[in-house]
Amino acid sequence: MDGQYEGKLAVLTVSSGGQVTVSYAWGDVADNKPGVADGAGRIVGNTLKLGRLPNGADATFAMQPDGTLSATYALAGQTYTGAFTRQ
Structure with missing residues (x-):
């Protein structure tokens, strides 16, 4: 991401209504240390928007x-x- 850190996204489930559950992992970014968070979101068209992550x-x-x-x-x-x- 902008050559400053790496992230990984794993989509765990997708419902027929476009609701998803994911696991997102990130490296060092700003004042946050590397971590992993489970989250949820929604696919509309070709875009997946996650709800606010725990960090x-x-x-x-x-x-x-x-x-x-x-x-x-x-x-x-x-x-x-x-x-x-x-990958």
Whole structure:
């Protein structure tokens, strides 16, 4: 994410209404140490918007035509962007 930290997203469940459960892991970012948080969100169109994570971050992921996810991660007044690829 902006060359400053790494993140990983695992989608655990997807309901027919677009509700999802996820596990999100992040590296060192701002004053937060690396961690993992379970969360929930919703897919609308090609965008997955997570509810606020326990560390206070907001994360959004949009599927791109090339199969990557364009990610936006906002925490403590800073916004980070990057691309996630399937591993």
